[in-house]
Amino acid sequence: MAFQYQLLAQQLRQKILAGDIVAGQRLASLRQFSEQQNISLNTAKSCYEMLEAQGLIYVKAKSGYFVQRPSTVSGCAIDAPKHPDFKSEMREVSNLALQIEIHEAAINSKLIHLGSIQLSPNLVPAKALSRSIQRALKYSKPEDFLYSDRQGHIRLREALSAHWAEDGFHIAPELIYISNGCMPTLAVMIQSLTREGDGVIVPTPNYNGQLQMLALLNRKIVEIPANTEGFDLVRLEQAMQQSGAKVCLLTANYQNPLGFCLSNADKEKIAQLAAKYQCYVIEDDIYAECSFSMQRPLPIQYWDQEGYVVYCGSVSKSLSPSYRVGWFCLPTRLKPMHAKIILRNVSVNTPLQLGLADFIFSREYRQHLTALRPQLQQQVQQYRQFIAQAFHGIDFRLNDPQGNYALWLQFPDQINSLALYYFAAEQGINLVPGILFGEDRRYNNCIRLNAGHELSFEVQQAIQLLADWVRAELDNQAVA
Structure with missing residues (x-):
């Protein structure tokens, strides 16, 4: 059975995603929210913290809680990947x-787990x-x-x-x-x-x-x-x-x-x-x-x-x-x-x-699933936030899943995901290049990453290496 703060967070999330509560709108204070919902201050705080971890609200010092654009992480809008049309045959x-x-x-369990979509053993x-x-x-x-x-x-x-x-x-x-x-x-x-x-x-x-x-x-x-x-x-x-x-x-x-x-x-x-x-x-x-x-x-x-x-x-x-x-x-x-x-x-x-x-x-x-779902949601949003930071300045796109823990990154057309895959493998990093997800190399500028493991320092370093490679590749091609 879900905890009360999780149910309340889910209700607010749905309203934010539906546009019933708009970006920039100020939310009730913790005390006001606890009184409105007839809950404790701790429950209200847990609810807001969960929404904050999901990137849906943010805190302004001495001003309160405000709704953040759902597709925005750390103040940087992330567009959804584009997908080509093609003839079905x-x-x-x-x-x-x-x-x-x-x-x-x-x-391969000896490599950093960004390839196969699997949960961390700790979960x-x-x-x-x-x-x-x-x-x-x-x-x-x-x-x-x-x-x-x-x-x-x-x-x-x-x-x-x-x-x-x-x-x-x-x-x-x-x-x-x-x-x-x-x-x-x-x-x-x-x-x-x-x-x-x-x-x-x-x-x-x-x-x-x-x-x-x-x-x-x-x-x-x-x-x-x-x-x-x-x-x-x-x-x-x-x-x-x-x-x-x-x-x-x-x-x-x-x-x-x-x-x-x-x-x-x-x-x-x-x-x-x-x-x-x-x-x-x-x-x-x-x-x-x-x-x-x-x-x-x-x-x-x-x-x-x-x-x-x-x-x-x-x-x-x-x-x-x-x-x-x-x-x-x-x-x-x-x-x-x-x-x-x-x-x-x-x-x-x-x-x-x-x-x-x-x-x-x-x-x-059932109890495992009740605990797992908010953990996964928070973990995926942590990955998205760090990816936004690591790839800052690069024209990239990223999905925002509402379940699952696969992340789909799309780069400019000149990025070859297979070349990135081989570079990553040399660094001991697993990922899956987009070329494998369909025919005609139409997803060759995409990669899939696993967010099922904790965003450890080792994983952060791996993502940063990928971002540095993409940035260098774009710079080299611009010079050429």
Whole structure:
């Protein structure tokens, strides 16, 4: 359950972002705010401090609290990245070798963690997880030590079903399949719903790991343009209607790398389009629980009436990637594929499933998410503020995610992100160049950074090195 100051901060945040409270407007004093809301001064102070950490308000000495332009950090306006338009056509992922090379480097734990999108170990509730695993083993049954149900242990499936019901959407345990992480889940569904050579519709820039997976499965892609607000549903409909692709791979909630969250109206429309064109939507909802709001956004699956949405997810981004626990949920329409899908699915060991089920049923997972969300929000804003300082004077653009902890930086066209990647690697720094997030090198002046680790002095030095390289490169090209 959220603390009162977090709920109040969220309410004020929504009013600021909606423009109901305008930039420059003075807020009630702490004492006035505490009286208006019937809360303590400490609660009022915590609320304002949270908004201040998010870059939404600021303090003027002896004057009080004032609203700051939401996209402004430290007095410097940061524009959202621009995104090109392009023709959507079926094609192969052309840079597979580079995808694999950089993916392997991005998970190298010896480098500074700006590459792979993952939480700091300090944000993982290790002690609570340990208690849950010990309890699960203590109360396990003899049959739990035999071969497990290939669909996943019923206890974990019931736990997930109950957990999602609290967030407002309902999936029966018998429709849930436990798998070895989110990417294996997506691969199972891609292989089950398409054949080699088929196309899959994806918005780009899109998570490079998904593009790499599609290339390894010998599937083609049909790209539709995306930006920090989402993607054009008219273009999505055209692709469904004209491209020949019968599957979409979509993230509606806090997409990687842009961080957008589609409106409920857009999600409902996507579910309707999927049914109209009989085009399956494989929904990767891995970041939904990394919302900066106390309320988890609903998935596209919530509006699926005809069984054309396959809901997928994992605890990799909200808990830990090391657990390798993911899931997919088959709509009733696809239940005849059960046997074929079970053969493709990679099982997760039973003790770990039971431990995670206990973690959910004991409310520890819910408590973890309640604490994690404001921490992530504050951490992302700290990164944005430091990036604004480090890149001051450079014409750069930066997303402002409302969930997730991926940051997407765009530089002037003459900056080659692949050259920056190789420079960073020499300095022991991980990042992912934008060239991997789509075709035709259209994102070559972009990079993606992970804000899941604390903004340590080491990380600050790494970001400053990147800024110095970009600044020097621009200076050299100006002289030339």
